[in-house]
Amino acid sequence: MGHVTDMAGARGVWNVAAMAEKYGPLFKLQLMGSVLVVLSDPQTISRVARKTGPGPYMSKPNEVYKPLEKALTPSLPSILTAADGPYWKAVRQAAAPCFSISNLKNVMPLVLQLTKRVADRMQAAAAAAATDANNSSSAVGGLFDVSDAAKRITSDVMGHMLLGEDLQGTLWRPSEYLDLFYPVLRAQGELINNPLHLWQVWRPDVRLQKRCLAKHNAIMDGKMDRLMAHPPPDYTIAAHLLQARVNGQPLNRNQLKTEVAAFMAAGFETTSHAITWSLALLAAHPKVQQQVLEELAAQGLAAGADSMQLRDIEQADFAALPLLAAVIKESLRLCPPAPWGGTKQAPCDVTLCGHTVKKGTLVMMPLLAVSLSTANYGSDAMLFKPQRWLAGSKPAGTAAEGAADDDDGAADRDQQPRSAAGVGSKGGSSSSSSSSSTVPDPQTFMTGPRDCIGQALAKLELMAVLATLLGRFEFAPGPKLAQELAAAAATGQPPAAALHGLAGVHVTMQPEDGTMLLRVAPRR
Numbered sequence: 001m002g003h004v005t006d007m008a009g010a011r012g013v014w015n016v017a018a019m020a021e022k023y024g025p026l027f028k029l030q031l032m033g034s035v036l037v038v039l040s041d042p043q044t045i046s047r048v049a050r051k052t053g054p055g056p057y058m059s060k061p062n063e064v065y066k067p068l069e070k071a072l073t074p075s076l077p078s079i080l081t082a083a084d085g086p087y088w089k090a091v092r093q094a095a096a097p098c099f100s101i102s103n104l105k106n107v108m109p110l111v112l113q114l115t116k117r118v119a120d121r122m123q124a125a126a127a128a129a130a131t132d133a134n135n136s137s138s139a140v141g142g143l144f145d146v147s148d149a150a151k152r153i154t155s156d157v158m159g160h161m162l163l164g165e166d167l168q169g170t171l172w173r174p175s176e177y178l179d180l181f182y183p184v185l186r187a188q189g190e191l192i193n194n195p196l197h198l199w200q201v202w203r204p205d206v207r208l209q210k211r212c213l214a215k216h217n218a219i220m221d222g223k224m225d226r227l228m229a230h231p232p233p234d235y236t237i238a239a240h241l242l243q244a245r246v247n248g249q250p251l252n253r254n255q256l257k258t259e260v261a262a263f264m265a266a267g268f269e270t271t272s273h274a275i276t277w278s279l280a281l282l283a284a285h286p287k288v289q290q291q292v293l294e295e296l297a298a299q300g301l302a303a304g305a306d307s308m309q310l311r312d313i314e315q316a317d318f319a320a321l322p323l324l325a326a327v328i329k330e331s332l333r334l335c336p337p338a339p340w341g342g343t344k345q346a347p348c349d350v351t352l353c354g355h356t357v358k359k360g361t362l363v364m365m366p367l368l369a370v371s372l373s374t375a376n377y378g379s380d381a382m383l384f385k386p387q388r389w390l391a392g393s394k395p396a397g398t399a400a401e402g403a404a405d406d407d408d409g410a411a412d413r414d415q416q417p418r419s420a421a422g423v424g425s426k427g428g429s430s431s432s433s434s435s436s437s438t439v440p441d442p443q444t445f446m447t448g449p450r451d452c453i454g455q456a457l458a459k460l461e462l463m464a465v466l467a468t469l470l471g472r473f474e475f476a477p478g479p480k481l482a483q484e485l486a487a488a489a490a491t492g493q494p495p496a497a498a499l500h501g502l503a504g505v506h507v508t509m510q511p512e513d514g515t516m517l518l519r520v521a522p523r524r
């Protein structure tokens with residue numbers, strides 16, 4: 001068995017991160033009869049993931065992604081799982097223009113509209129709490145599940161972006177598709193960890209998942225029928241996929257269905273969890289939240305005494321919000337939505353971090369291990385410090401220096417953006433920021449030809465959603481998070497440890513119980 005049991009389950013990636021801390025940036029794991037090398041040095045990851053540069057370029061081995069493929073009906077290779085080759089290239093080239101600056105301009109008003117629907121719901125929750133005569137709590141604001149809200153926003157965005165369809169999640173209307181989607185994703189996650197998962201038919205949850213998967217498949221078939229009969233609007237991913245040609249042939253119905261499922265799986269939960277963790281980290285770090293508010297207020301993007309002046313954020317505002325961009329980058333580092341990162345294969349004998357890795361060896365690049373490594377981010381790797389992405393900050397040094405820092409992570413107002421944190425910018429390659437900075441890029445979206453195709457959309461959503469919500473509401477920990485934070489503080493652990501305690505990894509890093517209750521109070 002080797003290290004299989006260490007890696008299995010919702011906490012497996014934390015075990016691997018702990019091993020990286022103990023054994024360094026390169027070590028090997030034994031999995032049954034094979035060997036897997038774990039790499040957590042971000043510069044080396046960036047070097048081998050690119051086709052240009054010192055290389056050698058390592059491609060994605062299809063064998064490793066087979067379980068992910070099997071979890072997506074009808075089990076065909078997709079942009080996410082296919083090895084480099086004509087199929088992957090045709091799909092990637094066809095879909096890429098959807099994430100261009102000009103196409104994303106169409107998406108910004110939509111993201112704002114969906115976020116404002118959620119803001120209305122938050123307002124109602126806060127108002128209900130204020131007038132609730134039975135509310136004995138002295139805490140300000142109403143309890144609101146921001147994880148649920150974030151999922152509703154990002155699934156609606158994906159509905160529009162993929163198929164030009166309003167899934168109506170942010171209207172809180174019953175939606176068969178969305179009700180099915182959460183158990184389906186959970187089943188897919190379990191299947192990846194354990195290919196025999198769906199055979200456990202004596203388990204009621206497994207039987208429910210099987211029913212959801214079958215129903216989801218039928219709904220997807222219906223969507224494909226409509227798609228083939230009535231092509232969706234030009235700005236959608238589906239419209240672009242219909243243009244893809246592999247050896248001169250368009251994608252067939254099943255290939256199209258696989259791609260739609262792959263984009264939905266890749267783009268919906270990752271971004272929603274990123275929004276959730278950012279809000280939870282800001283709730284746990286009120287001083288940073290206050291500084292973000294001041295930054296928003298300076299641009300007329302925060303409610304206040306003159307709340308009539310509150311205006312909608314535009315893409316042009318992103319460059320004027322370096323602290324918010326840094327908060328997002330730091331949240332993505334501490335709580336990477338894709339914590340297992342990617343796995344590549346050595347094309348020849350190659351020297352990595354001073355060791356020879358044999359041709360054909362699988363090299364796993366777990367991003368949680370990159371992020372939590374003190375070799376990469378110093379003694380304060382577990383601290384939420386957005387200022388590490390602002391120019392003028394010092395790289396973390398010794399434990400003593402780390403301890404002397406403001407433990408609320410509040411940023412020095414004089415600091416300037418280091419590289420717009422690669423977030424508020426147009427969203428180009430995440431690798432660009434490491435070259436101008438002493439702080440290594442955490443590779444949240446990976447690098448090179450197989451990097452995240454949807455990162456510009458994800459960054460736009462994060463900036464627009466967080467600016468809109470933070471300008472209108474104050475967020476504070478709900479009862480469970482407050483309890484975890486107090487427990488962490490009592491044992492001298494940072495707030496991020498409390499968040500990690502509430503998290504599990506089911507493909508994406510998410511709140512283990514599926515919720516993140518925060519207190520929301522309108523800004524005055």
Ligand code: HEM
Pocket residue numbers: 079080081092262263266267268270271274336337338341342343443444445446449450451452453454455457458
């Ligand atoms: C915060 C949000 C997101 C994060 C952290 C993230 C992260 C990643 C990572 C790490 C990879 C590389 C995986 C690997 O090497 O196996 C990846 C690939 C991919 N992502 Fe994302 N992603 C996000 C949002 C999105 C969105 C919004 C979309 C689409 C709308 C998307 C679509 C994809 C696709 C299709 C790939 C495969 C690309 C290829 O191999 O050519 N992602 N993502």
